[in-house]
Amino acid sequence: MLEVEALGKTFVRGFLRRKTEALRGVSFAVERGEIFGFLGPNGAGKTTTIKILMGLIFPTTGQARVLGRAVGDRSAKQRVGYLPENPYFYDYLTPVELLDMVGRLYGLRRAERRRRCDELVERVGLAHAARRPLRSFSKGMLQRAGLAQALVGDPEVVVLDEPMSGLDPIGRKEVRDLILELRAAGKTVFFSTHILSDATMLCDRVAIVVGGRLRETGPLGELLSPTVQYVDIVWTAPDGTLATLDSLAGEHTSTSEGRVLRVPDLAAAQRALAAIVAAGGEIRELVPHRQSLEELFVTEARAVGRSLE
């Protein structure tokens, strides 16, 4: 559905023609019907890649294709819906007028435009403000209007640049539900984010881009190591036995819940549990930690940082 191959972009700025390499050799493909997360810290090159895919900027090297066609092809654009990062719209329009304009650009007839308009303002929760100019909207409301306009043409592929940005927890949940609904309806969703919990909850596959380079791509389950990295045991014990238990092997800290013992693996955890129980202590919690997306993300970012140094 979306393909980029050895994509590179170098921006030339200012009077002195200073060059900034925003992307280098990025390649990935988004398959039909999947939710694909495009992850990376701020300034990683996510928006640059999306802008190339949407025909807003041209790559310096490599190529991008949308629905098998060259970027910018009008018939391919007809099948794509796009929400830009921090969407800016014509603020003198109302959501209804905005959606009507987009409907015209998609070549929809008047009755169809009206039907889609009503359906979408309802779906994104803007029915109460459908006739208010966008200039009076909060950031979250603008984001909702942005999502609605991305769906006017009933696209096969939906490209969302930071769709959760500016939304409160309820709004974020609604957007997550909307993305899942789109997948259920057979649409392909490609979205960028730096909020990893969203990606963990939604994505079939992810690509991680750091410093303009693609670091990882694939299903989350394959990217994250399944092995337990460490185990946290939260425990309490009568004052008399604290000193004995504090000498157990591992890393000791305290929280409001009790004492926390961090041990390297499940075998060590079992030994510690037996010792705590034998000493009259009480186990409050046992948390085995596997690699999270956040840890993978930080590891990749650090690796790029080191290679740049």
Add this chain to the structure above:
Amino acid sequence: MNGVALGLGRLWAIALNTFREATRNRVLYVLVLFAVGLMGFSIVLGELSLHEEVRVIKDIGLAGISLVGLVIALFLGVNLLSKELDRKTVYFVIPKPLHRHEFLLGKFLGLAVTLVVLVVLMAAILAVVVEIEGGRHDLALVRAEVLVLFELLLVTAVALLFSSFSSPYLSAMFTASLWIIGRNSAELRAFAGSKKLADTPLGTVLDGAAAVLPDFHLFYVSGASLGGATPVSIHESFVSWGYVVEAGVYGAAYGGICLLLAMVLLARRDFT
């Protein structure tokens, strides 16, 4: 045929939005200013002129339409693209299923519709004031107003060309400079052909400049042009429809080239 209709639909979507923007930004409020100014002037000048009130009102009115229209065409023309970039609305509209040149033509069409509405309403106000003073808003005046409209559309096309590669401030300066030179193209030609400059390199350069730069003098009909080649006046009957058509064809050709160049520049532009 269906493809053409869809293409026109997309152009109209952009044009309608541009027109909405102009009207909601209260551009049409200048009409009130124009009406009040014209009535004020007509009262004052009516007192000062002897039996020439109608002629003076026509002159002032036409100059007013031209000047007000020029300011609006210049202001909206140079901001047409830069506003889209500054407000980042271009990120939303370019990925939609339309060609970049359709976006540019739609913007131009929207501004053209705005200018047509503006000129028609100002002409109507002028007609009312002329009627009140006992005169007649005749066809000669209509032809002059049509010429003013052509001039404004050409100014917009030139402004759009400059704004496709430079800042609004520079675009306004370039366009205004071209308009001043173009309005004085007859003088420029006369100067280039004068005894001192004829057959000199400077004379050739000035003559070439007069030929290449837009000839806004063609649309200026109040008074006779220098050299007597195209003597026109709104107060005489010899401002023919033929002349208006000729000027229109020139404006369309020149404006068309400007728009074509702007499309070429826009086609490869990065919207960073």
